[in-house]
Amino acid sequence: MNALTDLDNFFTASSLMILTNSLRDKGWCVLDDFFSIELVNSLMNEANSLPDVVLQQAGVGRKLSHQVKLDTRRDCIFWIDGDTQARRDFLIVMGALKIILNRSLLLGLFDFEAHFARYYENGFYDKHFDAFVGESNRVLSTVLYLNDTWLSSDGGELVIFDEYDSERELIRVLPEKGRFVVFLSESFAHQVNASKACRHSIAGWFRVNATNGTVIDPDR
Numbered sequence: 001m002n003a004l005t006d007l008d009n010f011f012t013a014s015s016l017m018i019l020t021n022s023l024r025d026k027g028w029c030v031l032d033d034f035f036s037i038e039l040v041n042s043l044m045n046e047a048n049s050l051p052d053v054v055l056q057q058a059g060v061g062r063k064l065s066h067q068v069k070l071d072t073r074r075d076c077i078f079w080i081d082g083d084t085q086a087r088r089d090f091l092i093v094m095g096a097l098k099i100i101l102n103r104s105l106l107l108g109l110f111d112f113e114a115h116f117a118r119y120y121e122n123g124f125y126d127k128h129f130d131a132f133v134g135e136s137n138r139v140l141s142t143v144l145y146l147n148d149t150w151l152s153s154d155g156g157e158l159v160i161f162d163e164y165d166s167e168r169e170l171i172r173v174l175p176e177k178g179r180f181v182v183f184l185s186e187s188f189a190h191q192v193n194a195s196k197a198c199r200h201s202i203a204g205w206f207r208v209n210a211t212n213g214t215v216i217d218p219d220r
């Protein structure tokens with residue numbers, strides 16, 4: 001994959017337009033075929049071949065308030081560093097997207113963090129926000145779905161709720177291969193319905209820098 005010489009090469013002009021317009025107008029977007037199928041395939045191979053022992057039970061809260069709570073969240077995760085070509089490629093592409101989004105929406109995004117997520121049968125994630133106003137530096141949430149096939153009977157939908165009425169369902173997204181979801185982290189409550197098959201995805205967050213007088217960012 002090329003270095004970041006020509007940012008737009010990774011994406012089609014039309015999908016970038018849909019993404020930026022939707023984020024500006026609604027604050028969320030669902031796109032199919034946003035990434036090349038080669039990249040999605042190699043990420044799926046990686047997700048599939050990660051052995052159970054390297055995955056960690058996902059928790060809620062950050063740093064000192066981090067806790068594993070199996071009654072609210074049941075998925076296993078593996079943070080993505082540039083350890084393999086596919087992971088490096090994904091981070092490069094998301095870095096390109098960060099620059100494009102900063103140029104078109106002036107979001108001031110600073111970095112991107114992401115993990116593979118595996119929801120085994122009966123895995124779920126209760127309704128939550130990825131960020132709380134004034135408490136987090138996560139600005140944009142992203143999810144890329146990897147499973148080669150997904151039937152509606154497999155469940156595992158991502159449900160996004162209305163930003164002004166968090167009881168009202170806005171959209172239900174089936175985790176179909178290559179589907180990419182982006183939404184404002186502080187604005188939209190969402191949940192993952194119980195999955196009846198093993199569900200593979202990459203969840204990621206674009207963040208702003210939270211360095212202040214006492215704490216240096218980045219930190220997880």
Ligand SMILES: O=C(O)CCC(=O)C(=O)O
Pocket residue numbers: 117125130143157158190191192201203
């Ligand atoms: O996998 C999904 O559809 C969403 C996951 C999620 O909400 C999260 O990891 O915070």
Ligand SMILES: [Fe+2]
Pocket residue numbers: 128129130141190
């Ligand atoms: Fe989330």
